[in-house]
Amino acid sequence: MTRRFTTKWRGSHGLTLVEILVALSLVAIVLLPVVIGLSQALVSTSQSTLTAAATSIARDKMEQVKAGARRSDFDFASMSSEPRVAADLKAGDSFFEVEVVVETIRPDDDSRSGLNKVAVSVYQAGTERPITTLTTYFTPAGI
Secondary structure, three states: OOOOOOOOOOOOOOOOHHHHHHHHHHHHHHHHHHHHHHHHHHHHHHHHHHHHHHHHHHHHHHHHHHHHHHOOOOOHHHOOOEEEEEEOOOOOOOOEEEEEEEEEEEOOOOOOOOEEEEEEEEEEOOOOOEEEEEEEEEEOOEO
C-alpha cells in the first residue's frame, strides 16, 4: 500500500504579480543602503588617493627647496616665488600643478635672524583650491 503525498496548494503553479512586486520592493529596500554605502566608499577612496598623491608631490618639491637652502652659497633674498607649473606622477600626466610661494616674515636685521615662509601648494590642474599645502620656515642659519 503506497501513500500519495499531496500538497495543500495543489493548483498553484507560480507567484502572482503582487507577490513578485512585494519581494522586489523588499530587496530594493535592503540593497539601497548597501549600494549608497559602496558608492560613498568609492568616492572617499578616490579622494584619499588624490590627496596622498598630491602630498607626495608637495613633499618632493619641499625637499628640493630644503636641499637648495642647505647650500652654503644660497641667498634667501634671491629666493622668489614660482608660478604654478605642471607636476607629473608619471611622464605626460599633467594632472597636478605645483606652486611655491616665498614670503619674508621678518627681514634680516642686525642679528641676521630673518625669517622666510615657504609654502608649497598642489592643485588639481585647472582648479583654484589647493588639494594640499605644506609650509615651512627658513632662517639664514638653516631650516
